[in-house]
Amino acid sequence: MAGNEWINGYLEAILDSGASAIEENKPAPAVTVRDRGHFNPTKYFVEEVVTGVDESDLHRTWIKVVATRNTKERSSRLENMCWRIWHLARKKKQLELEDIQRVANRRWEREQGHKDVTEEMSEDSEGEKGDVLGEAVTLDSPKKKFQRNFSNLEVWSDSNKEKKLYIVLISLHGLVRGENMELGRDSDTGGQIKYVVELARALAKMPGVYRVDLFTRQVSSPEVDWSYGEPTEMLSMGDDDADVGESSGAYIVRIPFGPRDKYLRKELLWPHIQEFVDGALAHIVNMSKALGEQIGGGQPVWPYVIHGHYADAGDSAALLSGALKVPMVLTGHSLGRNKLEQLLKQGRQSKEDINSMYRIMRRIEAEELSLDAAELVITSTKQEIEEQWGLYDGFDVKLEKVLRARSRRGVNCHGRFMPRMAVIPPGMDFSNVVVQDDAAEADGDLVALTEGSSPKAVPAIWSEVMRFLTNPHKPMILALSRPDPKKNITTLVKAFGECRPLRELANLTLIMGNRDDIDEMSGGNASVLTTVLKLIDKYDLYGQVAFPKHHKQSDVPEIYRLAGKTKGVFINPAFIEPFGLTLIEAAAHGLPMVATKNGGPVDIHRALNNGLLVDPHDQKAIADALLKLVSEKNLWQECRRNGLKNIHLFSWPEHCRTYLTRVAACRMRHPQWKMDTPADELAVESSLNDSLKDVLDMSLRLSLDGEKTSLNESLDMAATGDNPEMQDQVKRVLSKMKRQESGARDSDADKKITDMPSKYPMLRRRRKLIVIALDCYDKKGKPEKKMINAIQDIFKAIKLDLQIARHTGFALSTAMPIQELTEFLKSGNIKVNDFDALICSSGSEVYYPGTYMEEGGALYPDPDYASHIEYRWGSDGLKKTIWKLMNTQEADKSGRSSNAIEEDVKSSNVHCLSYMIKDLSKAKKVDDMRQKLRMRGLRCHLMYCRNSTRMQVVPLLASRSQALRYLFVRWRLNVANMYVILGETGDTDYEELIAGAHKTLIMKGVVGKGSEESLRTTGSYLRDDIVPGDSPLVAYTNGGATSEEIINAIRKLSKVEM
DSSP states (O other): TTHHHHHHHHHHHHHHHHHHHSSSOOOOSSSSSEETTTEEEHHHHHHHHHHHHOOOHHHHHHHHHHHHOOOOHHHHHHHHHHHHHHHHHHHHHHHHHHHHHHHHHHHHHHHHHHHHHHHHHHTTTTTTOOTTSSSOOOOOHHHHHOOOOOOTTTOGGGGGOOEEEEEEEOOSSOOOOOSOOOOTTTTTTTTTHHHHHHHHHHHHHHEEEEEEEEEEOOOOOSSOOOOGGGGGGEESSTTSSSOOTTTOOEEEEEEOOSSOOOOOOOOOOOGGGGHHHHHHHHHHHHHHHHHHHHHHHTTTTOSEEEEEEHHHHHHHHHHHHHHOOOOOEEEEOHHHHHHHHHHHHHTTSSSHHHHHHHHHHHHHHHHHHHHHHEEEESSSSSHHIIIIIIGGTTTHHHHHHHHHHHHHHHHOOOBBOOOEEOOOOOBBBOTTOOOOOOGGTTTTHHHHHHHHSOOOOOHHHHHHHHTOSSSTTSSSEEESOOOGGOOOOHHHHHHHHOOOHHHHOEEEEEEEEOOOOOOOOOSSHHHHHHHHHHHHHHTTTTTTTTSSOOOOOGHHHHHHHHHHHTTTTTEEOOBBBBSSSSHHHHTTTOOOOESSSSHHHHHHHHHHOOOEEOOOOOOHHHHHHHHHHHHOOHHHHHHHHHHHHHGGGBBBHHHHHHHHHHHHHHHOOOOOOOSOOOOOHHHHHHHHHHHHHHHHHHHHHHHHTTTTOOOHHHHHHITTTTOHHHHHHHHHHHHHHHHTTTOOOGGGGGGGGGGGOOOGGGGGGGGGGEEEOOOOBBBOOBBBBBHHHHHHHHHHHHTHHHHHHHHHEEEEEEOOOOOHHHHHHTTTTOOOOOEEEEEGGGGGGEETTTTOTTOOOOOOOOHHHHTOOOOOOOOOHHHHHHHEEEEEEETTTOBBOOEEEEGGGGOOOOBBBEESSOOOOGGGGGHHHHHHHTTBBBBEEEEEETTTTTTEEEOOTTTTHHHHHHHHHHHHHOOEEHHHHHSSSOEEEEEEEESSSSSEEEESSSSOOOSSSTTTOOOOOOOGSSSSSSOEHHHHHHHHOOOOHHHHHHHHHHHHHO
């Protein structure tokens, strides 16, 4: 057993229930409590504690202490044990107090949120009864017959066959492949892997689904099989009855991110998530184009939905959903807040220790972001909605019902949103399940199979199980789970051991994973197995309990079949079972069930009605339920028939039909451009314009050498040739250029070629993009002159390498609004048209100098980007709530009320609320504000910027980093070909700009002070959970770097292979 876990566990039990409650009538060890006539309180205390403990390891330790001859050493050991108990008790009380306070604070914050929402909604004249959050919410009675109520939803059917949808699933951690899955290899490669692979296969066979991509991590490590390094793997062809195209079907797509040669556990993947997003985005953009050529009539076929599985994939799906403007769906599988609550209740680890081990706060933030972005959250049970998702800031059962009701009536929700929750039980593949009819299940059937056949005809796992049993033909009580304390196997063994009638009627088979040596197992699992073995010995269950050491995944159906042949029962006695997939597997093989009444089995029992539910803490109830099913043959047959009759409710076709029905009800979105992307006839003019610019650029360079030709002649010769149709195109373009450039002179040869207005941005012709995102501001938030100097140095650096300069453009990314930015650039004699793109107001607006311009020459923002980031933007509700949360009514010494913020109208726009920070000490941190806004149903991206002098609020999926992904989707400039130049610090969105598939150059000594100290409160996730510690994609220059040093750093980054 590892370390001293056993002593912690038993001392904790002693403190919780007292020594006498653990074991009665235990003879006390022969230790005198008096030494030379003097009473020793330390000895006495430890004696009393250890007296009642029936645990061999602890008992052996106690014996060693007693056997110590040296009195001083013995006393010292006893005293150490005493201090250990005292320290554990003190630590546990401290953690309990912290937990109580945390829960109380959270409850108070939730109530405040309810109060604020109710007040705002009650102002509506249209408000109706039922819109008040304080009213009780009536939930469906658990006694109602199980059914899927789609209300007015149109159920997915064969009529959707012509849709040809493209669906994206994401499951990042663990080892994912289609065949020979290594389930149980480690904690990351478990049931979720099997679930997502089978879901992908099943969806691809549904009418209307053309292609399904399952994204995961590419692992090219000697630690794992080579197959996990393959970029793609076909899982299945598409619908057999449909026209199968070359790209149809289900595929695993492995995206490389993080260290290429290491297999990382899921807790270490967080800093590399954005790199995955960029890699997945590149695949989706390319695949959408390919599918458009195959089935879309030349138009891209964008994903119908992006579905994230678990927190890491949910975080990725949210970012991809924002970059592509497509709906997102989330399945949590297991939730971080629920795990944190359980670990804190154990009282062994502080929140800081838990976070350090499990990166739990980063996981929770990812789940919160997923809730912000998701249109639909799929759960396995109602219990998951109410008891697990209900712990999150971003989901409130009551508020969700109110907002849904108001939305249906067309009543204003004031910018508040809640994701819809849908209970869709996991599907199962029953194609390989062979169930004998009732007639074949006569008594003696197993005898005929095992004794009348050759050994080869009997499955090997049957022989492995039956070798433990004296009479293997008795009904088998089957339990199949990991030897985890939560699975409550020890209570099951006690129930079986203490019920004589049950022991006489049945055998017990425990399939507890695979093991070689108990001592090599983790502390919890080893403890369970050790206890099970002791209980078997205590109740003398030899010949009545089977517990094989090994089994393969392919053996599991045979184990169920063996239990069915003996007219056995399947049991899941877990304290809490989130869903209970094994219960469905057992029912498919004709086994009745006994299951815990806590969690998913309640919903399964409601659907199948094939067994009994019990309190997992009630040992007698477990024994009685098992005895009832084993002894009453009519009841056993009825439960068996019910299970087989209703099992189709958990089949993959049923799951996928419900899934697609729910997804179809989401608000469907996909990229739509108000200005068409160059294609067909537009492409001719556009490409001509590009070619003309190249020729003009060449002619200007030649003219500098002294020989100047006519521009028109150059264009005619270079672009038209003998094609009359092409000549007409050139004439139209030339006439437009002449109008735009009236008054220009040949002496303007040194004028930048990008000054020429164009219908389409130069971005789409660039191979590389230098994105300057230096946040240099003084104490008042005004841009510093050294930002100008840095920009000029970067320009000079790029010109030093003609090969890079030829196809490289520039973009500027800043928190400043466009007017202030242009004035600032003008003050440094930098032309706006030197940039291909300007990302302004913290990513809320994108401009293309020389392209999107009004008649007066003023720039106007990209309208497509504005519609792209509109999702869940509720500016009115945000304005009121932010003002109320940030500005207190407390009076200062002079008696005047003080405000922390003041609206900055000049820096605000349609998608950016900007505020001046009047008192930074009163301003709440970003994660604190985010929590409060989520509790009120408000979704946004909030940040401090400009040296903590401004707070800006932009739409949820808008940011400076997301704007780069938009440029990729819109203009096909791959994020991997972008170079983001930053300082050592910056605005609170600075960390997002470091990570990703782009190259990052950090210039030291340029940015003096940023706003990052306003980002996180104590106990939040850490910077290391966002930014990779040592990445080949990040380079640095020292303070005062020259142009040569800058271009050398860029050259070095350009050589990094992705």
